[in-house]
Amino acid sequence: MEYFFVPGRLKKLSLAELNSVCRNILGSQYDITDKEQYFVLKTDFEESFVKEIFSRLGGFLKYGKILDADIDIQNLTDGGKIIFGISSYDDSVGFDEIKKLSHNFKTEFVKTGKKVRFVLPKGEEFLSTSQVLNNKLISEGLELVILKNQMARTLGVQDIESFSTRDYKKPYVDSKMGVLPIKLARIMINLAEIKPQGSLWDPFCGSGNILLEGLDMDYDVLGSDIDENALQGAKKNISWVKKHFKYNSKANLFYLDIQNPTRSKVDILDKSEIGGIACEPYMGKPQRRLLQVNEANSLVRQHLILVENLFTILNNLNLEKKIKVVVVFPEYKTRKGWVSVKKDQLNFKNTKLIQKDLHWSRENSIIKRLIFVFEYKSR
Ligand SMILES: C[S@@+](CC[C@H](N)C(=O)[O-])C[C@H]1O[C@@H](n2cnc3c(N)ncnc32)[C@H](O)[C@@H]1O
Secondary structure: OEEEEEEOOOHHHHHHHHHHHHHHHHOOOOEEEEOOOOEEEEOOOOHHHHHHHHHHOOOEEEEEEEOOOOOOHHHHOOOOEEEEEEEEOOOOOOHHHHHHHHHHHHHHHHHOOOEEEEEOOOOOOOOOHHHHHHOOOOOOOEEEEEEOOEEEEEEEEOOHHHHHHHHHOOOOOOOOOOOOOHHHHHHHHHHOOOOOOOEEEEOOOOOOHHHHHHHHOOOOEEEEEOOHHHHHHHHHHHHHHHHHHOOOOOEEEEEOOOOOOOHHHHHHHHHOOEEEEEEOOOOOOOOOOOEOHHHHHHHHHHHHHHHHHHHHHHHOOOOOOOEEEEEEEEEEEEOOEEEOOOHHHOOOOOEEEEEEEEEEOOOOOOEEEEEEEEEEOOO
16 A cells, blocks of 8 residues: 655655654565655555554654545545545646646536535645644545645644644743754654653653653653753643543653762663653753854753763663664854764764754754764663
8 A cells, every 4th residue: 555644844854753653663564755745655554554653753744545546536425515625745736726626526526416615725735734624624524635646535634733732731831941842852752763662761851842742652751850840840741741631651750960870860760661762962041142163062062971971871771672862962053154063973882873864943043953863782
């Protein structure tokens, strides 16, 4: 079977995420092709696996099934009433064509005695996630998708409500500390490729965005930080989401100075089945102006020290399996260009840097987040 996946703003990051989730769930039995505006996933696994893959992603907006060339569109709907919409992810099919096609389909549907309404894209060639949701096109209607030489039907769109509930309704937010965007938190967890029985550890958990996403993905989570206030806040956030979303997974939060770990805390980590790490170590206060080069260099150095200490702790644990460690590194904009860590400073013991070309940034921002994936193996 073939499925299309429409990525969000940062296509390269989304593709890396999709590959990680597919590898984690399907093993090697899949193939992904890049079709510019979307990816095609080919797999023999059942549709329920693909649904599970999509539900785990943070960097994708829409997915669906590619239809057989000879399919009769009439058979895709049932009931006496239809609401449908057409989206195009093929550069050669623009809005006017979509409008014409929508009218033609309506005429065909009406002939079969059905009541029909259609929705048109607004300002783009495709329907937005909220148009699909608000018009119930998946649960009660139909979104037809024009791909390059193929047609498809949408099976799911990103659950924006669930993301924004966790983002905006949680009780504690630390406005002085840069908070990791919730979808990026999810992408990073996916890049860590944690197996279901493994726990996720965020050693710089702050108010806990990574932990909240980890719980949403059914992982047991461990969170540690040097800041007691942030830990209290993260605990409040976790109790709140656990109640709101009825999560069953466990969360364990504790104080840990990564530069000065006590034996008892290392023991906690040792007893946990750590299956992967995702974190954003401290990158300095939120910046509002361009930095001086020496300020940026100093922040880059402080950040690197925290990461070095994290790998030192890992070397003192009895980890038996290989794990992935996904870390945000900062890149600061200065008057003399961008400043970030040098790749040759990233040689940690028992560690291989396996992904170094991913980043997350917003337009005009003066800090970019570089996302590095390490593979750690102690023996
Ligand atoms: C950028 S914040 C993490 C944001 C978090 N991922 C979130 O979304 O809320 C960095 C965190 O690193 C913590 N930190 C700084 N120095 C530390 C140290 N030596 N050991 C452990 N945590 C430290 C800070 O207290 C802060 O909460």
